[in-house]
Amino acid sequence: MNDLTLAPLTVVGAGPAGIMAAYTAAEAGVDVTVIDENPLPGGQYLRQSPPEFTIPDVVAAHSGHPEAAALYRKLEHPRIRTMHNTSVWGVFDGRMLALAERDRVYLHKANRVVIATGAYDRPLAFPGWTLPGILGAGAVMRMVKTQWVLPGKRVLLAGLGPLQLPLADLLLESGVEVVCVAEAANLFLGWRHLSGFWGHGDRIWEAYTYIKTLVQHRVPVFHNHAIVSASGKEQVETATIARLDGSGQPIAGTERQFEVDTVCLGYGFLPSIQLAMAFGCEPRFDENLSWFVPRHNDHMETTEPGIFVAGDVTDFGGAKVALAEGRVAGLAAAHQLGALDDATFNRLVAPALAELRHMNRVALALQRIYRFRRGLAFLASDDTILCRCEDVTLAKVKQALADGAIDLHQVKLGTRAGMGYCQGRCCSALIAPIVAKETKQSISTLHPFTVRPPIQPIPLQMLATGAVSMAVE
């Protein structure tokens, strides 16, 4: 594992997409390096408990991923070398990946790259959202599944999307009281897209089993409702939801309040596009997500030749889409590297693309039904914090805009929003709609914050290990 070892194919992220891309390319005869920041493979959904947790994994058994073990085993392929506990924190000179592994940094010279970095919980800003006890659904899923920690005793689930159901199910089965589920989608508006489910009986069945659990536990489900505020002294004590109008804005007078000790927010995911942006891949504005994803062609290649994307980083499609995209990306990379001739590639990629199209039908239907509703971007009041790292409120953002800022970058310079620990991963999607509205631009024309190394904070001690010469002259 020295500096500058050239790997024909480098895959970043060992979730379903990354594993499948690596395996497919390895099967085609390509040597692959897989890099993931976690101690074990699996990514978000198939996340494994760390080895020190030896209690039988009843939760995982319940949520039923018999496919998980089979998937991890794919990484045992002789052509695959997996680097765990290693994160990619920058791209230099076009194709040099800067890696951080435990306490040191070094360069890894990449040739073809599959970016399978997944997605993270989308933040939603409303009065009180920064109170302790308000958690992202993905984080809660992770807590319960890998650390065996329950988030609280009385939980309100508020969100947008089909993942609320399995999460509610998981919590109920773990003995938590779920006071209600607030689902922001307007299924009445979404029914047109249901035809996408044709041929996906398994998915409908899965949904049905989740709903059955909710009914058994008498958990009220409010459709077309969103969380609008939360309050509490030391931590969240009450949460208020309200019905939404056609544009997703809460309707005054429809509020309902619940006493809770925990709120799980599941307003979808934002793709981890930072690495793709660092490579210089062009972003595309996704209307359903109302945010940016890396642009890619049918073979999952981005606008940067030889740089591919797969899985949730491209838009939220779920594990099955991630697997299918990984397969396509793995084949395309192997083809570019000369491991597959044109005929073989075409023969192999055709069924992979057909499978992906089949999966994408549901994914797209779900994305449309659960598209991010405009009104949800405007729940904050003036004193609501939008950038948690730098304590920047909505009022400060508006002041910067009144002072003449016209884009995200200028708001950042004027307010420090996005300059903190997370470098705008969280706040940029909260601030962009405000900028767009106040400056009367379409949000699709705003550029997300420029990504500069390091993608994750790096202690100086670690950074220093990358130095070739250590002496002060």
Place this chain on the structure above:
Amino acid sequence: MKTDVVIVGGGLIGCATAYYLAKKKSNVIVIEKDAGVGLQASGRNAGMVRQQARKAALPLAMASVRLWAALAQELENDLGYTRTGYLKIALDEAGVAVLENEMAWEHAHGLTEVRMLSPDECRDKIIGLTDRVVAGKFCPTDGIANPMLVTPAYARAAQRLGAEIKTRTTVTGLLRQGSAVRGVTTEQGEIEAEVVVNAAGPWACHLNESIGCATPITPGLSQLMFTERRAHNLVCPVGVLGFGGYFVPTHAGNMVLGISGVPNKYGYSTRVEYSDITAKAAQMLEILPWLSQVSVIRTMSGITEYTPDGEPYIGAVPGTRGFFTAVGFHGQGFCLGPIVGKILADLITGKESSISLATFKPDRFARVQG
């Protein structure tokens, strides 16, 4: 379109000049190629308002620091300006002589508050500073300000006085009538003016050359690393003689770790180099070992301007009428911005500069080249 003065470049120099001109009731238009003002070096520098170790520009720096004192009030904007002082240290005996020579120059120009510090005094000031320090030099009236706030504050103050700022507009050439400059051409059309000021920073050369005055500027790359916010012992900026780097505190609690520029290595790019940041990180830990567990959260870079003698070009361009320039500021333009803007406004409105600009004549290399 027609106006009194057109300023090319909405950096600190351009916006400060616009403000002092607008204050004198001139009609001013600032033309900036970017989406906003101060997005180049003026908004991405280390924020040191430093007089110490300046050479020919020391009198300008001292006059500028006097302006900085009341600037936030004048512009009605927080600028994050504080007189923290600035500590320059030497790690060997040869360095001590350099510092003493600098101090003699500084005292001779009236910057009498500068004094030498013993190694112990240096370490009392900056807790945890390396044992290798042999001597220090401290100037209490040096300080820091927030570059992200200053240029926009000048621009807004100028706008309040009637100046116009045209962003996303690139100046492509000069309108001329013999030796007189009559305005500029832009991608969106012509703008006529009595006076044109070229304050386009490292991009300024071709406009000056187009009228026969070569002002050689080589672009260089200066990189900055920003640490996370946390309590720390860096109470003032620290520079290390012969080290190629410096340490600057900010009000927010981040620290700025600066890597001095290298001329022409990377052209006009504002990239960050892996080899530079890792090497400098290692060296910086030898100076301030307690930085080891502090995280770097962001890096960035800006273009510094290199001129053959390290000094800027300031003043009316000889041989022309109605054409002024102020460019080539290397690592001193942030500190000097206010005074240079004020002096240019004076020159343009027919007042002499109170400080001699002889060393900074725009055509000093044009003549050599013939």
